[in-house]
Amino acid sequence: MTNAGPKSKTEMIKAKTEDARINSGLTNEAEEIRIRLAEEKDLPDMARIEADNFSEPWSLKGFQDALNLPETARLFTAVDEKDHLLGYLVLYFTDFDGELETVAVEKGFRGHGIGGALLSAMLDFGREKNLEQIVLEVRPSNEPALALYKDRGFLPCGIRKNFYSFPTEDAIVMSYSFRNHQ
Numbered sequence: 001m002t003n004a005g006p007k008s009k010t011e012m013i014k015a016k017t018e019d020a021r022i023n024s025g026l027t028n029e030a031e032e033i034r035i036r037l038a039e040e041k042d043l044p045d046m047a048r049i050e051a052d053n054f055s056e057p058w059s060l061k062g063f064q065d066a067l068n069l070p071e072t073a074r075l076f077t078a079v080d081e082k083d084h085l086l087g088y089l090v091l092y093f094t095d096f097d098g099e100l101e102t103v104a105v106e107k108g109f110r111g112h113g114i115g116g117a118l119l120s121a122m123l124d125f126g127r128e129k130n131l132e133q134i135v136l137e138v139r140p141s142n143e144p145a146l147a148l149y150k151d152r153g154f155l156p157c158g159i160r161k162n163f164y165s166f167p168t169e170d171a172i173v174m175s176y177s178f179r180n181h182q
Helices: 038-052 061-066 114-128 143-150
Strands: 022-024 034-035 073-079 085-093 099-106 133-138 155-164 169-177
Touching: 022 143, 034 099, 038 061, 038 085, 038 099, 061 073, 073 114, 085 114, 099 114, 114 133, 114 143, 133 143, 133 155, 143 169
Parallel strands: 099 133
Antiparallel strands: 022 034, 034 073, 073 085, 085 099, 133 169, 155 169
């Protein structure tokens, strides 16, 4: 089953997102990263990257379930020119708000703007859907993620005690208010 919504599986959410290309800086100036919606073929790589990045990763079935919920979920991917998956982001949403469920970038591709491009695509989608806010949880020890979220306009709004396991750690709850970023 494919993700409904856009007219084609790889169609971008907005014209702004269609042009969201970044230079990877890894091989040569010609190599670019493209942001597109996830497809069924991406899910095994998403599950692999997830398992490489998190102590309590989403399963392949979790990604499949999200892909099959086009009215309440969007899965964004970052791919290179050969359509190899380099990163992804999963957003669940209602008519009013969204929750960033998981985001990860392949270890060898971090620090090249891929996570920021994925967040930008998500925020563009949130504006298009007229969401009021998007929330997320992040480990206090994940300083690169905290810096990225703050840079994109997310603000801390609470703590969830002992939210994470392996190791046990609180979660910082952060929120992006579209009203404050018009």
